[in-house]
Amino acid sequence: MTAGRAKLDWGRRAVLTLPFVWLLAFFLLPFIIVAAISLAESRVGIPPYVPLFDWTQGGVWPASHASLDNFVQLFQDDLYVDAYLHSLSVAGISTAICLLIGYPMALAIARAAPARRGPLLMLVVLPFWTSFLIRVYAWMGILKDEGLLNSLLQGLGLIDQPLVILNTDLAIYIGIVYSYLPFMILPLYATLERQDPALLEAAADLGARPWRAFLSVTLPLSLPGIVAGTLVVFIPAVGEYVIPDLLGGSGSNMLGKALWDVFAMSRDWPTAAALAVAMLAALVLPLGLLNRLQRRLEPAEEGA
Amino acid sequence: MTRRPLLLPVLLNLGYAFLYLPIAVLVVYSFNASRLVTVWGGFSTKWYAQLAHDERFLDAAWLSLRVAVTSATGALVIGTLAAVVLVRFGAFRGRGLFSALVAAPLVMPEVIMGLALLLTFVALEQILGWPHGRGFLTLVIAHVTLCTAFVAVVVRSRLSQMDRSLEEAALDLGARPAKVFAVITLPLIAPALAGGWLLAFTLSLDDVVVSQFVTGPGTTTLPIEVFSSIRLGVSPEINALGSLIVAAVSVVILTASWLLTRGEAERD
Numbered sequence: 001m002t003a004g005r006a007k008l009d010w011g012r013r014a015v016l017t018l019p020f021v022w023l024l025a026f027f028l029l030p031f032i033i034v035a036a037i038s039l040a041e042s043r044v045g046i047p048p049y050v051p052l053f054d055w056t057q058g059g060v061w062p063a064s065h066a067s068l069d070n071f072v073q074l075f076q077d078d079l080y081v082d083a084y085l086h087s088l089s090v091a092g093i094s095t096a097i098c099l100l101i102g103y104p105m106a107l108a109i110a111r112a113a114p115a116r117r118g119p120l121l122m123l124v125v126l127p128f129w130t131s132f133l134i135r136v137y138a139w140m141g142i143l144k145d146e147g148l149l150n151s152l153l154q155g156l157g158l159i160d161q162p163l164v165i166l167n168t169d170l171a172i173y174i175g176i177v178y179s180y181l182p183f184m185i186l187p188l189y190a191t192l193e194r195q196d197p198a199l200l201e202a203a204a205d206l207g208a209r210p211w212r213a214f215l216s217v218t219l220p221l222s223l224p225g226i227v228a229g230t231l232v233v234f235i236p237a238v239g240e241y242v243i244p245d246l247l248g249g250s251g252s253n254m255l256g257k258a259l260w261d262v263f264a265m266s267r268d269w270p271t272a273a274a275l276a277v278a279m280l281a282a283l284v285l286p287l288g289l290l291n292r293l294q295r296r297l298e299p300a301e302e303g304a
Numbered sequence: 305m306t307r308r309p310l311l312l313p314v315l316l317n318l319g320y321a322f323l324y325l326p327i328a329v330l331v332v333y334s335f336n337a338s339r340l341v342t343v344w345g346g347f348s349t350k351w352y353a354q355l356a357h358d359e360r361f362l363d364a365a366w367l368s369l370r371v372a373v374t375s376a377t378g379a380l381v382i383g384t385l386a387a388v389v390l391v392r393f394g395a396f397r398g399r400g401l402f403s404a405l406v407a408a409p410l411v412m413p414e415v416i417m418g419l420a421l422l423l424t425f426v427a428l429e430q431i432l433g434w435p436h437g438r439g440f441l442t443l444v445i446a447h448v449t450l451c452t453a454f455v456a457v458v459v460r461s462r463l464s465q466m467d468r469s470l471e472e473a474a475l476d477l478g479a480r481p482a483k484v485f486a487v488i489t490l491p492l493i494a495p496a497l498a499g500g501w502l503l504a505f506t507l508s509l510d511d512v513v514v515s516q517f518v519t520g521p522g523t524t525t526l527p528i529e530v531f532s533s534i535r536l537g538v539s540p541e542i543n544a545l546g547s548l549i550v551a552a553v554s555v556v557i558l559t560a561s562w563l564l565t566r567g568e569a570e571r572d
Contacts, residue, residue, distance in 0.1 A: 018382060104312055130553045131527070131549050138329060139326055148329060181319075290411065
């Protein structure tokens with residue numbers, strides 16, 4: 001293999017070009033454009049936006065219309081500040097519940113007989129292959145006031161009044177946990193499955209009870225999986241739009257929904273872009289952490 | 305061996321119940337003659353019949369299928385190339401950026417990607433006059449970008465686990481790298497390619513958020529149609545549609561895994 005940071009030969013460059021150019025044009029460039037348009041003048045109802053620079057005035061430098069006004073407005077508007085904090089808290093709580101449900105499942109699969117692990121894991125991933133939208137929709141029928149859960153509980157005589165779950169934060173937690181659970185379990189399983197069972201046997205020989213062995217051996221060793229799973233769930237959950245819209249009802253104020261409303265209803269693209277930049281700002285740290293973690297988990301390839 | 309703990313399997317089964325009960329409910333109620341979720345009005349397939357005659361859903365489904373096949377194929381090519389670069393090229397200038405770009409769409413909130421792509425299409429149209437308007441082409445570009453990351457993950461893990469000795473032997477015998485890739489590597493990673501394509505196809509077929517941003521008037525994909533009819537209220541037709549998707553996915557996945565395990569058994 002080529003040594004060090006050597007330049008690639010032309011054949012390899014040809015292989016690299018298509019994916020690199022595509023990702024630069026349709027992934028990196030879009031972010032630069034969003035950042036630029038977030039500085040454009042906000043105008044309700046007149047998409048796309050006022051150009052950032054005006055070349056018609058003559059002179060060497062164009063007249064600039066760029067400003068941070070959109071961001072100032074976001075921070076002054078309680079609605080957006082509230083959406084921001086609410087999104088982070090909903091994503092945080094859902095991620096925590098996901099970890100609490102996903103960890104025992106991942107551990108149970110990792111401790112199962114090797115031949116059964118594949119099918120068990122497959123059962124976790126299978127729902128992910130069916131339509132996300134339809135699975136969220138199924139929960140609407142279950143959680144409604146006159147839905148399946150309430151009629152079941154009332155039929156059993158456990159409650160008199162229907163529990164109001166749909167159109168509350170609880171319904172959003174359920175929706176996010178349900179949709180993202182496989183993403184939590186997969187990285188957890190990957191680290192748990194790699195653990196040497198001899199470690200636990202050693203702990204048992206030294207007199208540790210199973211719980212103690214779990215807390216001082218299994219749990220700390222699975223930390224990379226916990227961090228990866230947490231980030232993989234948390235980051236997209238912050239911007240989640242479909243789940244709050246369908247399960248959280250009109251009262252749920254979250255960033256993803258606010259962004260869509262500003263974009264589609266008010267047709268104010270610069271403010272929508274500013275919201276996207278603000279959302280990204282909250283995610284830069286988790287994204288960077290995830291990127292570092294992924295690179296540390298792939299040492300076998302780096303040396304290739 | 306220590307005694308087998310009971311707690312873990314119980315929790316695991318509760319987890320599976322959580323994952324599968326909503327789907328089971330959906331399928332059962334798709335055969336409910338009553339419009340109400342809580343009332344069982346007897347067995348009926350009328351929602352399926354109604355669905356089969358609903359032009360909106362049929363048109364949207366046909367469009368979604370075409371978008372998904374095109375996008376999955378594009379994502380397969382780009383994602384596979386990206387995986388080859390990441391697994392086989394070692395260190396090169398720009399590797400850090402490249403690897404971050406390949407992985408980021410996996411977790412990037414869809415509203416951000418959707419808005420960013422739409423603004424890019426608008427800007428490109430203003431400057432270059434391309435892509436003209438929004439519709440099939442912009443949907444495909446957006447879906448390829450979204451799905452490439454998933455294909456890359458699947459192909460990458462297969463490539464890095466692969467036994468290199470066959471490739472090395474071919475290289476030693478004087479075959480060109482491109483030929484080795486076509487004749488030896490591709491067949492060896494074929495299961496991952498099929499899996500990656502299917503994953504991309506499913507993701508494209510299922511995407512609502514990015515599609516809503518980048519599509520234009522008159523180009524309505526199935527998820528967008530479903531989303532807007534769900535927002536108007538619960539409709540038993542959606543139950544029928546959901547059950548059909550569940551059935552199709554189960555058949556494809558079970559067949560694929562049967563083929564895969566059979567293939568592995570033959571090789572061993």
